[in-house]
Amino acid sequence: MAYTHSTLFSNTLRFPLSSFPNRNLHPLSTHLFFSRPLTFKAVSVNRKSFSPPLKASMTETNNVAVEVLEKDDLAVSLAKYVADLSNKFTSERGAFTVCLSGGSLINYLRKLLEPPYVDSLEWSKWHVFWVDERVVPKTHDDSNYKLALDGLLSKVPIPPGNVYAINDALSAEGAADDYETCLRQLVKNSVIATSPASGFPKFDLMLLGMGPDGHVASLFPGHPLVEENKRWVTFIKDSPKPPPERITFTFPVINASAYAALVVTGKGKADAVHSVLGKSQNSAKLPAGLVSPEGELKWFLDKGAASKLTYYKQEMSSNHMGNAILGDANNALLTSSIILKNFSHNRPLSDLKVAIDGKTKTRKTNGPHNNSKYHMVQKLALAIRFRETKSGTSDHGKGIIVISLSMVTSTHSNSTGDTHFFTGAAGLVSMSAAAVTPAVLFTALAGLAFVAGLFCGASR
Numbered sequence: 001m002a003y004t005h006s007t008l009f010s011n012t013l014r015f016p017l018s019s020f021p022n023r024n025l026h027p028l029s030t031h032l033f034f035s036r037p038l039t040f041k042a043v044s045v046n047r048k049s050f051s052p053p054l055k056a057s058m059t060e061t062n063n064v065a066v067e068v069l070e071k072d073d074l075a076v077s078l079a080k081y082v083a084d085l086s087n088k089f090t091s092e093r094g095a096f097t098v099c100l101s102g103g104s105l106i107n108y109l110r111k112l113l114e115p116p117y118v119d120s121l122e123w124s125k126w127h128v129f130w131v132d133e134r135v136v137p138k139t140h141d142d143s144n145y146k147l148a149l150d151g152l153l154s155k156v157p158i159p160p161g162n163v164y165a166i167n168d169a170l171s172a173e174g175a176a177d178d179y180e181t182c183l184r185q186l187v188k189n190s191v192i193a194t195s196p197a198s199g200f201p202k203f204d205l206m207l208l209g210m211g212p213d214g215h216v217a218s219l220f221p222g223h224p225l226v227e228e229n230k231r232w233v234t235f236i237k238d239s240p241k242p243p244p245e246r247i248t249f250t251f252p253v254i255n256a257s258a259y260a261a262l263v264v265t266g267k268g269k270a271d272a273v274h275s276v277l278g279k280s281q282n283s284a285k286l287p288a289g290l291v292s293p294e295g296e297l298k299w300f301l302d303k304g305a306a307s308k309l310t311y312y313k314q315e316m317s318s319n320h321m322g323n324a325i326l327g328d329a330n331n332a333l334l335t336s337s338i339i340l341k342n343f344s345h346n347r348p349l350s351d352l353k354v355a356i357d358g359k360t361k362t363r364k365t366n367g368p369h370n371n372s373k374y375h376m377v378q379k380l381a382l383a384i385r386f387r388e389t390k391s392g393t394s395d396h397g398k399g400i401i402v403i404s405l406s407m408v409t410s411t412h413s414n415s416t417g418d419t420h421f422f423t424g425a426a427g428l429v430s431m432s433a434a435a436v437t438p439a440v441l442f443t444a445l446a447g448l449a450f451v452a453g454l455f456c457g458a459s460r
């Protein structure tokens with residue numbers, strides 16, 4: 001397969017990830033922040049304090065993270081997520097098995113074609129599969145393979161033999177059988193791992209989209225294929241979404257994966273997202289709500305897709321173009337700080353919004369003065385420490401600490417003085433009781449100081 005190294009640069013990526021660690025950062029923060037990774041259990045929230053963003057079945061999943069980001073930030077965050085997993089698996093097991101879907105996902109992977117990833121990832125160790133594929137010639141515009149080839153795979157040095165397209169000369173049934181045979185061979189050769197728990201193939205990463213109807217892969221709501229629990233790969237000839245003939249991984253394979261990401265954008269998905277991540281009773285009926293990998297499930301949402309989530313609406317006012325990150329502390333704070341840096345690059349910082357356990361406070365920072373921004377973050381850190389000391393495990397029962405950090409910038413209208421343009425970033429971090437140790441707290445504080453360092457650095 002021919003490939004070219006892309007040198008695409010996005011104007012919107014004003015603060016490339018490669019610039020971390022930033023020299024302007026608070027010295028205490030960066031070191032500890034990165035050298036002591038935190039491991040957290042499921043995203044869960046203190047139900048006494050505010051409406052839970054995740055429904056019961058989501059919180060049953062071991063590890064669920066949700067990010068709500070502007071589309072460009074989403075692409076930045078997704079690239080980092082994929083790159084981190086690529087690094088993890090290529091160093092741990094010498095291969096990275098990643099499954100792609102169709103739709104807008106490929107476009108959201110575009111930042112992988114930029115520095116630092118395009119040159120630093122071990123592309124030669126990637127093995128690429130499709131979670132689902134339309135049974136059409138590989139050159140057809142409906143082909144998920146063609147979509148990925150044109151948008152990603154032809155631009156990076158993945159060996160052609162590591163890209164596992166379907167046999168497009170076969171019928172849907174034949175193509176599904178053939179694909180499953182191929183997977184079985186790769187499991188035998190240990191290219192693909194096996195789940196000790198289920199015996200199904202354990203891919204390193206499933207990258208999924210979701211349709212407005214809540215379908216994932218080619219597993220559509222109400223279709224009997226959703227229940228398939230023996231086959232690895234099956235076929236459908238009556239797909240509600242054209243083209244009608246497809247092959248698809250089954251849920252046992254999707255859910256045996258180590259990591260899975262759902263990349264979901266647009267208002268048209270808001271109902272389905274709410275149904276799965278909100279409090280709706282219907283969530284179990286939607287295939288997206290059945291995604292539950294053995295490791296972590298991460299949702300990448302844009303504002304439109306998240307617009308019906310209670311938590312998101314609570315946290316962000318209607319005219320707020322904010323980002324919310326729920327989940328792993330490192331990710332939340334790192335992503336927040338990238339966005340904060342972007343925002344403060346060209347907009348004056350006026351307020352800093354902080355929420356702990358859902359109780360939100362907005363503090364004036366007296367304009368773009370470094371000291372006030374820094375002190376505000378310090379106060380937040382103190383508040384967290386106070387809360388931990390005070391509550392122990394009793395106040396919160398399960399000992400959950402939630403930190404929500406957001407920056408709000410505002411530009412007052414010069415005519416009426418009462419219209420505001422808000423942008424911001426929020427990090428919501430949930431720690432299980434077991435994880436709340438002084439060391440973890442110290443690390444969390446260091447992370448906050450890290451953000452403070454960025455504030456200061458940003459306006460220099």
Ligand SMILES: O=C(O)[C@H](O)[C@@H](O)[C@H](O)[C@H](O)COP(=O)(O)O
Pocket residue numbers: 101102103104105132134144208209210211212215216217218241242263264265
């Ligand atoms: O085979 C398909 O029809 C698509 O692959 C489909 O399953 C897609 O992944 C979702 O509909 C999300 O698509 P968007 O992200 O483009 O909305």
